[in-house]
């Protein structure tokens with residue numbers, strides 16, 4: 001099946017790939033604390049069903065099935081439901097990233113509804129890439145209202161500011177404002193619900209040693225962490241199980 005995706009505009013800057021090769025993957029072992037950052041003003045109504053439009057894909061297509069397998073990993077921890085549909089009408093509209101194979105992007109929470117004529121989420125084209133599942137879970141975290149865990153004001157990542165600006169310009173074509181919005185710490189504002197910093201969050205970027213002082217690095221983790229689960233349960237609490 002041929003998807004004419006070039007007709008769908010690309011609304012959002014995409015997030016960086018991580019593979020720079022093996023030289024940059026050493027990590028410091030830090031204490032493993034938990035959790036995440038949410039923006040409650042953009043959470044979806046409790047117990048609602050989010051309609052997710054896949055444009056011209058059929059739901060039984062392998063691509064959609066791969067998206068669903070990854071995205072649905074959030075479902076046991078929240079009280080929302082996802083309804084995947086063909087077409088362009090949905091609370092969330094998913095297209096593919098045409099600028100590269102490994103990055104994605106998503107509006108935060110209900111911001112997904114702001115421009116219904118545009119996709120609200122871009123995902124990589126190749127669902128067989130080993131990193132695909134991680135990107136889907138990460139972008140669905142944004143769609144649910146989560147921000148980046150590495151932007152926690154308590155993260156204390158020793159960024160080398162010039163290297164982080166030049167590095168992300170090269171990796172993801174982010175300008176300085178983009179780096180401030182997507183990479184550097186968020187202000188301590190009541191807009192956000194800061195749970196304790198979690199370096200294992202699926203919402204955390206890979207931290208390259210080339211962009212920090214003292215060879216500091218953190219490896220991307222490709223699964224929903226205990227901290228992500230704690231955030232999800234707080235944002236969308238499920239009713240207690242009936243005995």
Ligand SMILES: [Zn+2]
Pocket residue numbers: 015138142148
């Ligand atoms: Zn992100």
